[in-house]
Structures are given as C-alpha cells and as structure tokens.
Amino acid sequence: MSKVVLITGASSGIGKSIANYLSKKGMVVYGTSRTQKEDNSFSYKMLALDVLNVASIQNAVSEIIINEGRIDVLINNAGMGITGAIEDTPTEEMKKVFNTNLFGAVDVMKAVLPQMRKQKSGKIINVTSIAGYMGLPFRGIYSATKGALELITEAARMEVKQFGIDIVNVAPGDFATNIAAGRYHTPVFENSAYKETYQENLNLMDAHVDGGMNPIEMAKEVYSIIETKSPKIHYKVGGFMEKCSIVLKRILPDKMYEKLLMNHYKL
Template sequence: MKKVVLVTGGSSGIGKSIALYLQEKNYTVYGTSRSPDRYPDSPISLLALDVQHQDSINLAVKKLIEKEGQLDILINNAGVGITGPMEETPMDQVKNAMETNFYGPLRVLQAVLPQMRNQKRGRVINITSIAGYMGLPYRGIYSASKGALEIATEAYRMECAHLNIHFSNVAPGDFATNIAAGRFHSPIISGSDYEAGYAHSLKLIDEHVDSGCDPMEVAHKIYEILQKKNPGIHYKVGSFLQKFSIVLKKILPEKQYEKMLKKHYGL
C-alpha cells in the first residue's frame, strides 16, 4: 500500500521539490497552497490550506483522509521569510512570521495527529532552517521562528514516541528558490542607525539565495530519513560552511563566535 504524504507549502520552492521527488518514489503526495487555482498545471495534487487558519487546515486534512483513508507522513514546510532590524521591523510582520513559521506547523499537527494516533503510526518532518540555530543580524525574527520550531519538535518527539509517531527536523541552509520574492523585508530607512549594516546584509542575503544549492538536495534528505526505522531528530542540509557554522557555535567562545558572524555580515 502506498504511503500518503501531506506537504504544506507544496506549490513552489523546497516544498514542491519534496513533493515531486516523493511522488517519483511511489508515494501518494498532496501539496498545499492558499490558492491552488493559481497552479492549474501542477503535477502535484494541491489542497487549499492556510496555516494561519485552523478551519482551513481541518477541512484540507479531512478531505485528504476521506479520499485516501490514511495519512502516513506530514512534511511541515510552509513558511515565510522576513528581514529587517529588530527595532524597525513592524510588529504586525513579526506576528505574521511567527503565525506562519511556528504556530502554523503546530496548527497542522493539531489536525493530523489524531489520525496518526488512530493508525498507531506516523512520521512528521518539520522544515526549519540553519538560521534557527543562531540569532543572525537582520534575520532575527526568522531565526527566532525557526528556532522555536526546532525546540518544539524535540518535545513532540518525546511525547509521541510511545504512539509510534516519529518526529524529525530538517534544517536547510540557503537554497535557490523564490523565497526572496515573497519575503517581507523592512524598508531601509535613510538616516537610520541601522541603514548601512542592514543594506549590506540584505544584499548578502539575496546573493546567498541566488547562488544557493538545488532544493532537490532537501528532497533527497527527506527521502533518506523516511527510509530509516528510527530516524534522528536534527538533520542539516546545505553547504559545508553553513553546516559547520553550527559546530563552531558549540565549540567557540560566545564572543568569538559573535565576532565571526559580525565580520561575515560586514558589521
């Protein structure tokens, strides 16, 4: 029997790559989008789902289960990018990022876990970010939202282990996707004390995304994890330097690590 997979945010970027690759590997895959009608030629079955609205999530999950009778794997991928000085980032945008990147996956789990508990089996992979392991300058809100999901997953994993529901995180680095197009970035304010540092950092962030790796690498890692009987909790996908930055944070003195990050971002 084919395993049924739900990939939130499966209409583009990393989510679409995951959905396409798992479909090639003979999984039954459903992606989600707030507006599936925008993708009439999607090779993936898309469900209407907005991670900020529980009713929308519940309806999508109900439709999937009614059609397939099971839901074996959830890939919590939907997310938004956000940049800006911590002080100057509008609070409504801060809330939007947290609603999507942190509360959103939790809402989806509220709808999915009852089915997995009834089945007495399930896999959940939350897509976080290497940025979630550190407070990056001018990406602090994004780092915080993904870091929160990393920690929450650790708790879910322990609480659901006896239910035969396995949780893992996959933290990508910079990948060549369209995330920059949909990302909110606070305006560069002329005369602001953050003007020069933010302008330089924003240019660097965009360059990293444009020169990023193929998002299919994340899909390959997801498939690799799904083949494991007892998957681990934390996985990273990205360049050597991006992954090594997490190791350096563990071994370097705090001030030295901070100095290294500031130098990297030209601060």
C-alpha cells in the same frame, strides 16, 4: 501500500521540489497552498490550506483522510521570511511570521496527530532552517521562529513516541529558490541608524540565495528520512560552511563566535 504524504507550501521552491520527487517515488502526495492551484507542472494533487486558518487546515486533512483513509507523513514546509533590524521592524510583522512559521506548523501537527495515533504510526517532518541555530543580524525574527520550531519538535516527539509517531527537524541552508521574493523586508529607512549595514546585508542575503544549492538535495534528504525506520531528531542540509557554523557555535566561546558572524556580515 504507497505512503500518503501531506506537504504544506508545495506550490513553489523547496516544497514543490520535495512533492514532485516523492510523487515520482510512488508516494501519494497532497501538496497545499493558501489557495487552490491548477497547474500542469504538479505531479501531485493540490489542496487549499492556509496555515493561519484552523478550519482550512481541518478541511484539507479531512479530505485526505476521506480519500485515502490515512496520513503517513506530514511535511511542515509552509513558511515565510522576514528581514530587518529588530529596532526598525514593526512588531505586527514579527507576529505574522511567528504565526506562520511556528503556530501554523503547530496547528497542522495538531490536525494530523489524531489520525496518526489511530493508525499507531506516522512521521512529521518540520522544515526549519540552519538560521534557527543562531541569531543572525537582520534576520533575528526568522531565526527565532525556526529555532522555536526546533525546540517544539524536540518536546513533541517525546510526547508522541508512545503512539508509534516520529517527529523530526530538517534544517536547510541557502537554496536557489524564490524565497527572497516572498519575504517581508523592513524598508531601508532614510533616517535609520542601520541604513547602510542593513542594505549591505540585504544584498548579501540575496546573493546567498542566488548561489544556493539545488532544492532537489532537500527532496532527497526528506525521502531518506521517510524511508528510515528510526530517524534522527535533527537533520541539516546545506553547504560545508553552513553546517560548520553550527559546530563552531557549540565549541567556540560566545564572543569569539559572535565576532566571526560579525566579520561575515561586515558589521
């Protein structure tokens, strides 16, 4: 029986790449975006699902269950970026990103878990970020949202294990996608104490994305996780230095690690 997969944020970037790849592998894939999209480039069905709207989430999940009778895999991929100094970034914008990246993902998990419990099986794959393993300058809010989702995954997977359900994290590094265009960028204020360093870091972030890996690498990793009977808790998909940065944080003294980051970000 072909696995039935729900993936949020599947109209572009990493989500679209994963959805196309899984569809070609013979899975029944339902992608979502905030509004219904009709596009010949999709090799899978698209539904409207806004992670900020619980009714929208429930409607999409119900439609899949009515059509297929089950949901085997949820890939929580929908998210948004944010940049800016903590002092300069409007708190309301911070809350919007937490609502999307953290609470939106949690609400989608809540929506599929009753069906997975009924089936006594299921996998939930939360797409986090290597940035969630450390507080990055001018990306602190994004780091915090993804780090929080990592920890919630660790807790939830222990709660649902008794029902035959696996929940895992997969943390991408920089990928060549259009993510930078969708970020909330705190303006570079003329009177900001961070004007020069923030602008330099914006340029650095965009260069990292432009030189990032092909999203197909994320698709292959997600497929491997789905096909693994007993997956790990944490997966990282990125360049050598990105993965190395996580290891270094574990083994280096805090201030030494901080100095390495500050040198990298020219602070």
